[in-house]
Amino acid sequence: MRKVFEKIYLGIILIFMYAPIVTLIILSFNSSKSRAKWGGFTLKWYTRLFSDQAVASALVNTLSIAVLATIFSTIIGTITCIAMIGLNSKLRSVIMGITNIPMINADIVTGISLMLLFRFLHIGSGFTTILLAHITFNIPFVMLSVMPRVKSLNFYVYEAALDLGATPLYAFRKTMLPDIMPGVVSGALMAFTMSLDDFIITYFTKGSGFETLSTLIYNEVKRGIQPEIYALSAIIFVVVLSLLMIIYRSPNNKTKEK
Amino acid sequence: MGKSLITLEHISKSYDGQLILDDLNLDIHENSFVTLLGPSGCGKTTTLRIIGGFEKPDQGRVVFDGQDITSLAPNKRQLNTVFQKYALFTHMSIEENIAFGLKIKNKPDSYIKDKIRYALKLVNLEGFEKRMPDSLSGGQQQRIAIARAIVNEPKVLLLDEPLGALDLKMRQDMQYELKRLKEELGITFIYVTHDQEEALTMSDHIVVMNQGYIQQEGSPETIYNEPENAFVADFIGDSNIIRATMVRDELVDILGTKFACVDKGFGENKPVDVVIRPEDVELVAPSEGTISGVVTDLTFKGVHYEMDVEACGYEWLVHSTRLSEVGTKVGIKVDPFNIQIMNVPVSEDEEAISETI
Ligand SMILES: Nc1ncnc2c1ncn2[C@@H]1O[C@H](COP(=O)(O)OP(=O)(O)OP(=O)(O)O)[C@@H](O)[C@H]1O
Ligand SMILES: [Mg+2]
Numbered sequence: 001m002r003k004v005f006e007k008i009y010l011g012i013i014l015i016f017m018y019a020p021i022v023t024l025i026i027l028s029f030n031s032s033k034s035r036a037k038w039g040g041f042t043l044k045w046y047t048r049l050f051s052d053q054a055v056a057s058a059l060v061n062t063l064s065i066a067v068l069a070t071i072f073s074t075i076i077g078t079i080t081c082i083a084m085i086g087l088n089s090k091l092r093s094v095i096m097g098i099t100n101i102p103m104i105n106a107d108i109v110t111g112i113s114l115m116l117l118f119r120f121l122h123i124g125s126g127f128t129t130i131l132l133a134h135i136t137f138n139i140p141f142v143m144l145s146v147m148p149r150v151k152s153l154n155f156y157v158y159e160a161a162l163d164l165g166a167t168p169l170y171a172f173r174k175t176m177l178p179d180i181m182p183g184v185v186s187g188a189l190m191a192f193t194m195s196l197d198d199f200i201i202t203y204f205t206k207g208s209g210f211e212t213l214s215t216l217i218y219n220e221v222k223r224g225i226q227p228e229i230y231a232l233s234a235i236i237f238v239v240v241l242s243l244l245m246i247i248y249r250s251p252n253n254k255t256k257e258k
Numbered sequence: 259m260g261k262s263l264i265t266l267e268h269i270s271k272s273y274d275g276q277l278i279l280d281d282l283n284l285d286i287h288e289n290s291f292v293t294l295l296g297p298s299g300c301g302k303t304t305t306l307r308i309i310g311g312f313e314k315p316d317q318g319r320v321v322f323d324g325q326d327i328t329s330l331a332p333n334k335r336q337l338n339t340v341f342q343k344y345a346l347f348t349h350m351s352i353e354e355n356i357a358f359g360l361k362i363k364n365k366p367d368s369y370i371k372d373k374i375r376y377a378l379k380l381v382n383l384e385g386f387e388k389r390m391p392d393s394l395s396g397g398q399q400q401r402i403a404i405a406r407a408i409v410n411e412p413k414v415l416l417l418d419e420p421l422g423a424l425d426l427k428m429r430q431d432m433q434y435e436l437k438r439l440k441e442e443l444g445i446t447f448i449y450v451t452h453d454q455e456e457a458l459t460m461s462d463h464i465v466v467m468n469q470g471y472i473q474q475e476g477s478p479e480t481i482y483n484e485p486e487n488a489f490v491a492d493f494i495g496d497s498n499i500i501r502a503t504m505v506r507d508e509l510v511d512i513l514g515t516k517f518a519c520v521d522k523g524f525g526e527n528k529p530v531d532v533v534i535r536p537e538d539v540e541l542v543a544p545s546e547g548t549i550s551g552v553v554t555d556l557t558f559k560g561v562h563y564e565m566d567v568e569a570c571g572y573e574w575l576v577h578s579t580r581l582s583e584v585g586t587k588v589g590i591k592v593d594p595f596n597i598q599i600m601n602v603p604v605s606e607d608e609e610a611i612s613e614t615i
Contacts, residue, residue: 156345159312160403162332163339164359164410171333174358178349 021237028230045231055232058216061127065212066195069134074188076135077142078180081150096147103140110137111204118205125207133205134195141194142187149183186250193243197236260288263446264309264414269318271304278304279470282318286414286448287463291440293449295457296467297493302450303342305467306416309448310339323413338407342418342450344399346391352378352402353387359410377405380439396423397432408439414446421456433460454494458482466490487600491533498534498574501602503527510599513570515549517592521599531600536577538596541567547589553582 028046032039049055080099084092102110114133123129153176161171199214206215213236220229264286271279278301286292294302307313309320311332320328327335338359347355356377360370378384381401391399400420407415420436421429437460440447451457457464458478465475466489474486485491488499503511507522512532524530544550551569558564563581567574569590582588 154343154345156341156343157347159332160339160341160345160406161347161358162312163310164406165333165362166358167333168331170362175347 024230025234025237028227028234030227033227045227049228049231052228054211054216055213055228058211058213061210062196062212062214065127065131065134066192068131069138069195070188070192072131072135073138073191074142074184077139077187077191078146078184080139081143081146081180082176084147085150085153096143099140099143102137103144107198107200108204111201114201115204125205126210129205129207130202130210130212133201134198137198137201138191138194141190142184145187145190146180146183149180153179182250186247189243189247189250193240193247196243197240260290262286263288263323264448265319265321266305266309267319267321269305269308269315269320271301271308271313271315277470279308279315282470282472284465284472284475286446289444289446291437291447291449291460291462293451293457293461293464294467295451295454295464295493296473298452300467301470302452302467303418306339306418306448306450309414310337310416311335336412337414337416338410338412339416340400340403340407340418340420342420342422344391344396344403344423346399346402346406348391350391351387352383352389352391352394355391355402356406356409358406363410373409377409380408380442381405382435397428400424401432401435404436404439408443411443412445414448415443416448416450418450419452420449421451429456436460458494466493468493484598485533485600488531488533491531491598491600496536496575496577498532498536498539498572500532500534500572502530502532502599504530504599508594510597512597513549513572515570517548517597518594519597519599520594521597524599524601529602531602533598533600534574534592534596536564536575537562538592539567539574539576539578540591540593541565541576541578541580541582542589542591544587544589547591550587550589553584553586553588556581556584 027035029041029043030037030039031042031044084095087095111133114129114136118125118129118132123132157175158171161175162168166174197214199218202212203215203218206212211219213232217229217232220226262285264284266282266284269279269282269284270277282301282305284305294305296302304313308315311327311330311334314329318328319326322335322337347358350358353374356374357370360373365373374387375384378386381404383398383401383405386394386398386402391402394402400423404417404420417436421432424432433456436447436449449457449460458481461478463475464478464481466473466481468489474481474490476484481490482494485494485497491497491499500512502513504521504524504527505511505516506526507524508519510517510519510521510530510532519532541547549569551567551574553565554568554573555566556563559577562577562579565576565578565582567576567588567590574590
């Protein structure tokens with residue numbers, strides 16, 4: 001009996017969580033423009049979407065920002081973690097605490113403060129400002145996934161490499177890097193995902209005349225919603241979902257579960 | 259023993275304001291098997307790390323083959339280390355582990371292959387080339403660590419408690435293997451252990467350390483038979499260490515009874531410590547002994563019996579192959595050669611040491 005209730009309960013929760021998205025995905029295949037009526041299956045919204053110039057350029061913007069932000073934030077975050085090896089554990093946890101704050105900070109606060117900072121520094125808005133903003137908010141996520149790896153490094157192995165004649169850099173590459181790599185990879189995937197689906201911070205730092213997919217959707221919706229938007233949102237959902245699944249299945253998480 | 263190969267001159271080292279090594283001086287000869295012996299935390303690993311170049315001394319110099327190497331990076335030193343904790347490269351196969359140092363030195367592939375085979379044979383792990391480190395037992399891993407070090411043909415091999423994690427049988431096998439290895443390679447071994455038996459069986463030269471000081475150094479026989487102070491006597495095996503008075507040369511007053519001994523030069527009526535090894539205490543008939551007492555405890559130890567004998571207010575530890583039941587009255591006799599006289603500690607540090615015993 002209890003089992004049945006458990007299942008029903010779980011079912012209801014899942015329906016609540018996923019009904020909106022399922023609706024959206026179904027509507028993206030609806031040939032009727034009406035939201036209430038099923039007019040038959042179609043892919044025309046998808047084809048129309050891909051021929052839309054604005055969508056194409058927003059997609060390019062989104063992807064290039066996500067890729068660049070991922071590269072920079074991964075490098076910066078990883079180097080920061082490695083640099084913290086030498087610190088004592090108390091100082092290390094203080095620094096980790098400080099870097100974690102932006103993560104729990106409301107996006108809107110981060111967005112507005114970054115916008116103000118960029119204005120103050122006279123950094124032209126658009127691609128550069130969004131990229132800088134994304135790098136900023138991604139670094140803590142990278143560090144969060146790299147730091148546990150760094151903490152569990154075995155220094156004797158590094159010293160053993162030095163002992164056998166390796167230069168410090170070679171010893172690092174051969175002994176420490178392979179150990180922290182899973183953390184770096186999952187940090188990078190996380191950063192990429194965060195960057196792809198960010199709206200608020202992007203919105204506040206983008207200035208005018210520059211759109212990414214999320215801001216584009218927002219603008220379109222303001223003008224009255226088009227089925228192309230359903231298609232676009234469905235694609236974003238599927239991409240983000242698959243990325244999250246890759247992160248979840250990455251070796252970093254696997255060893256942590258052990 | 260050959261010429262001096264490594265010299266530590268006035269080495270001091272402290273961590274967080276705590277002095278770990280204090281003005282340490284040590285001379286290590288070529289082709290010798292030197293063991294640093296001492297209780298946990300006495301600074302053995304620290305000394306080894308200074309020789310290996312992983313720590314810099316606050317003061318003092320490390321001289322290798324006539325050259326000052328105090329600030330030379332570890333990768334430039336002609337020595338290799340087998341670490342206290344397993345330090346194999348876990349994501350490389352055994353083969354790659356052993357080849358690591360040789361590849362850095364750009365040795366040709368055929369040479370590396372030969373070396374790997376030779377080293378694995380030496381440590382009795384032939385055929386393990388393709389295995390991964392975590393598929394090996396603790397003892398096997400440690401042997402691979404040794405193989406990985408020796409293929410580089412170092413002049414000196416540093417070993418930090420390499421047998422610490424092994425069981426007794428395995429330890430004994432490995433002790434034998436290491437000694438054989440040392441003979442075969444003809445290089446200098448600097449060995450760290452806190453196991454006195456291991457030190458006695460394996461070394462040419464033992465350095466007994468405590469609290470960052472060298473307490474005594476010398477051959478295993480010297481350390482065992484002629485300990486210079488109570489700490490060394492106690493650390494190297496079980497002992498009867500008794501506060502006594504040197505009446506004059508060759509006569510010592512132990513617990514109110516005068517015993518003949520062979521030591522001279524301690525002065526007259528001076529307080530001293532005497533060491534008598536439990537196997538040197540002879541149990542005889544009560545009338546034949548220098549002093550007499552009663553057996554209070556008896557334990558069978560395999561090779562011998564261990565007995566406690568209460569005599570003159572001191573509990574004597576006795577090892578003998580002949581059994582005396584608890585409650586038996588016995589006499590105690592000690593050969594003058596087996597009474598080792600030591601100076602009573604003078605400095606506060608030494609005082610602290612003898613109090614902890
Ligand atoms: N990196 C470090 N930072 C602070 N203290 C240290 C450090 N390394 C060693 N010590 C301290 O120095 C002292 C000597 O340490 P060391 O490792 O040399 O001892 P050891 O003789 O090798 O002992 P064991 O037999 O337990 O290995 C210890 O009290 C230890 O706590
Ligand atoms: Mg140690």
